Amino acid sequence: MNDELDRKLQAMPTAKLNPERKQVIHESLMNDEPMTNRKLWGKSRWFLSTVGGISVVSILALFIFTMPQNPFTSHSFLAAEELETIEELKEIERPILLPTYAPFEVNEFQFDQQYHGPKKLENDKMIPIEQDNPKFYVQNFYYRTNESPIKMIHVALSDGSVTSMGDEYEKVEFDNGKIGEYNFNGNTQTFHWIEDGILINLLVWVENKDKTFFREGPIPLEEIIKIAESFEVYNK
Numbered sequence: 001m002n003d004e005l006d007r008k009l010q011a012m013p014t015a016k017l018n019p020e021r022k023q024v025i026h027e028s029l030m031n032d033e034p035m036t037n038r039k040l041w042g043k044s045r046w047f048l049s050t051v052g053g054i055s056v057v058s059i060l061a062l063f064i065f066t067m068p069q070n071p072f073t074s075h076s077f078l079a080a081e082e083l084e085t086i087e088e089l090k091e092i093e094r095p096i097l098l099p100t101y102a103p104f105e106v107n108e109f110q111f112d113q114q115y116h117g118p119k120k121l122e123n124d125k126m127i128p129i130e131q132d133n134p135k136f137y138v139q140n141f142y143y144r145t146n147e148s149p150i151k152m153i154h155v156a157l158s159d160g161s162v163t164s165m166g167d168e169y170e171k172v173e174f175d176n177g178k179i180g181e182y183n184f185n186g187n188t189q190t191f192h193w194i195e196d197g198i199l200i201n202l203l204v205w206v207e208n209k210d211k212t213f214f215r216e217g218p219i220p221l222e223e224i225i226k227i228a229e230s231f232e233v234y235n236k
Contacts, residue, residue: 077234078102078143078153079109086111090236093134095196096157101230102143103223104151110142116158135159149207151219153227156201160194172221175229182224184217191224195231202228 077083077098088111089096117136119126130136136159143153169181169190180193189204204227206218217224 076100077232078106079141082109082111083234088113089139089234092139092236094159095198096139096234096236097195097198097200097231098141098155098234099143099153099202099227099230100232101227102153103219103227104145104147106143106153107146108142108144110140110144112140114138114140117162135162149209149218151207152205154201154203154205156203158199158201160197160199172225174225180225180228182221186213186215189217189219189224191228193228196233200228200231 077100083089083098115128115131115136116138117131117133118129120129121127128136138156138158141155141157143155145151169183169192172180172182172191174180174193178193178195180191183190187205187208190201191204192199192201194200202224204219204224208215208218
């Protein structure tokens with residue numbers, strides 16, 4: 001009787017992240033403080049691991065969802081139903097541009113908002129100076145598949161007047177004359193551009209199952225551009 005109970009207990013889902021999911025979060029988030037769940041999905045309670053960063057950021061909102069099994073239509077926003085539940089988006093005055101295409105089926109979605117503005121040191125803590133200024137907030141959208149290898153799209157939206165693109169990336173023309181910048185660092189493919197005054201950072205991560213140090217971009221650049229060209233203004 002006790003052996004049977006032990007087997008059932010061992011078979012139950014736990015709140016621990018496996019190494020693959022820890023790697024997904026670690027490689028995709030940039031300079032983030034530890035995050036805390038506000039909403040969990042389904043029966044498997046996935047708790048985000050602690051992620052250290054170089055700078056301190058304030059995460060205002062965090063949502064995680066599992067997606068329905070039905071694929072999205074070609075013109076709908078990725079995670080469209082889940083986007084409608086995020087009240088914080090309705091408070092953002094600047095345009096929100098989001099993708100309507102992914103080169104894989106999206107099964108999980110996550111949103112968070114972070115303060116990336118000036119700070120001051122006070123009582124051994126970094127305190128935001130302009131916490132009420134919407135220009136200094138970045139909206140992050142994460143779209144993930146459960147397929148193997150694991151893949152994820154991370155979209156980061158920020159005010160183009162307070163952030164800028166780098167100079168070291170490859171210039172790429174797309175979507176009838178827009179100029180984007182592309183880079184692959186061996187782990188994450190990055191494509192960013194400015195549109196409607198918004199700096200759009202598109203990051204694509206694919207699990208490196210073979211642990212290959214030198215590898216080409218796992219997602220063809222043509223597919224990255226196709227994701228970028230699918231962005232549309234999301235009506236809040």
